[in-house]
Amino acid sequence: MAAPRTSDDDKPLDPSVERVRRKLLRFMIVNLAILFIAFALVIGAFIYKSSLAPKRAVEQETQIRPPSGADAVAGTIAIPAGARIVSQTLSGKEVLLGLELADGSRSFLLYDLQAARTLGTYSVKAE
Structure with a gap:
């Protein structure tokens, strides 16, 4: 070696x-x-x-408070005859209802719960 x-x-x-x-x-x-x-x-x-970084803000309280006892709120939302509600979304004082109409078409109804009035109706159509 x-x-x-x-x-x-x-x-x-x-x-x-x-x-x-x-x-x-x-x-x-x-x-x-x-x-x-x-x-x-x-x-x-x-x-x-x-x-x-700011701390995450606590989600804002909805403007509609749940009623207690005799103060319960009741109302009626008019939808077209033969329509059925397929979805709903609540945002603050407004509710968006997804509707399936009697002829099979779809539309959306935007309703203000506080003012008890319809804000708009939107039809969904294929192009």
Whole structure:
């Protein structure tokens, strides 16, 4: 077996190669420092933005309060004859009713619960 030659590793580098090695080492250190500083700034910006973000607002209370006892509200919403309600959506004081009419077509009825009046009727037609 041949013993490893250690004399090759111990030889000093050529001065020009040593200068290039030092420049590369300095370049690497500067770039890593810039990278770490940029990373710290990004993390700091995320923390800063999240600490200043407004807390989620509590959902606004609907304007219609549930009645208690004798104060119960009653009313009638007129829909076309033969129509049936297939969907409904309540938003504050307004309700949107999805209707399937007697002829099979669809329409939407927007109704104001507080004023007890129809705000609009929208027909859905295929083109």
